[in-house]
Amino acid sequence: xxxxxxxxxxxxxxxxxxxxxxxxxxxxxxxxxxxxxxxxxxxxxxxxxxxxxxxxxxxxxxxxxxxxxxxxxxxxxxxxxxxxxxxxxxxxxxxxxxxxxxxxxxxxxxxxxxxxxxxxxxxxxxxxxxxxxxxxxxxxxxxxxxxxxxxxxxxxxxxxxxxxxxxxxxxxxxxxxxxxxxxxxxxxxxxxxxxxxxxxxxxxxxxxxxxxxxxxxxxxxxxxxx
Numbered sequence: 001x002x003x004x005x006x007x008x009x010x011x012x013x014x015x016x017x018x019x020x021x022x023x024x025x026x027x028x029x030x031x032x033x034x035x036x037x038x039x040x041x042x043x044x045x046x047x048x049x050x051x052x053x054x055x056x057x058x059x060x061x062x063x064x065x066x067x068x069x070x071x072x073x074x075x076x077x078x079x080x081x082x083x084x085x086x087x088x089x090x091x092x093x094x095x096x097x098x099x100x101x102x103x104x105x106x107x108x109x110x111x112x113x114x115x116x117x118x119x120x121x122x123x124x125x126x127x128x129x130x131x132x133x134x135x136x137x138x139x140x141x142x143x144x145x146x147x148x149x150x151x152x153x154x155x156x157x158x159x160x161x162x163x164x165x166x167x168x169x170x171x172x173x174x175x176x177x178x179x180x181x182x183x184x185x186x187x188x189x190x191x192x193x194x195x196x197x198x199x200x201x202x203x204x205x206x207x208x209x210x211x212x213x214x215x216x217x218x219x220x221x222x223x224x225x226x
Contacts, residue, residue: 005068005103010045011061019060019114021221024104024177027087028079029072031121033194033210038066038119040214056222063111068100088118088191091180108181115221116181116189119214126197127160128152128205128213130190133182144188144224151220156213158199188224192217 011018025038042064047053056062067073071082079086083097094101122129130152132145153159178189194210205213 005065005070005100007107008042008064008066009061010064011057013061015061018058019225020112021060021062021115021117022065022108022111022113022181023062023117023119023217024065024068025119026066026073027068027100027118027177028120029069029075029081030078031194033121033196033205034119034192035066036207036210037192037194037214037217038064040211041217042066042214043211044215044218052219052222056218056225059222059225060114061111063107065104068104088120088177089175091177092175092183105180108185113181113185114187115224116178116185116187117217117221118177118189118191120191120193121196122193123196125163125193126195126199128156128158128195129160129162129166129193131162131166131178131193132191133179133189134176135179135182137182141186141188145190148188148190148220148224151223152213152216155216158195158201158204 023038023041025034044050045053045062069081069087072080075082081087081098081100085095085098087098087101090098090101091105094105130149137145149159176191178191181187181189194213195205199205
């Protein structure tokens with residue numbers, strides 16, 4: 001079983017006046033496109049000559065967990081960790097068989113959270129889609145969720161509305177990370193689903209395309225913060 005997870009911190013943790021952003025990736029082990037997008041996000045934050053990076057690090061401290069499921073990844077699992085647990089279904093009450101979630105939930109409790117992103121891959125649909133918390137939100141919160149998605153859609157025509165079963169609320173949501181984070185912190189939260197399948201526009205979301213999407217998520221966050 002996993003004994004530790006890597007977490008990267010960008011910005012000054014000692015400041016008390018910044019927003020807190022958490023991005024986690026690859027809870028489902030067999031979704032490497034999520035980690036490519038996270039790589040793009042990290043690369044941009046490391047580029048201190050980038051004006052967008054400079055701006056967001058003035059406003060926020062950012063925590064990134066590049067791989068939430070290292071044991072499952074090493075084992076070649078598609079979704080589960082080494083103990084057979086789907087990590088993105090147990091955020092509300094993580095069992096001992098999901099120490100990865102216990103550790104991250106405890107870490108977020110120490111820092112708080114103002115914005116949350118969870119990178120994933122989708123095996124069935126040939127487009128990017130985002131979902132938010134499966135809970136009631138006020139108009140301001142809804143506007144923020146939509147603004148983030150609209151910003152990314154302008155840069156990525158591969159981003160389409162969520163599937164009908166998601167929009168209608170018929171898909172089970174208990175234990176989803178975004179629902180738990182919103183319920184606990186009341187903050188904007190997104191699951192990002194990047195496709196396994198080739199989008200209609202062609203192979204635009206191979207490794208470099210996913211990396212570019214992750215880079216643009218930095219700018220999208222800055223857009224909703226300003």
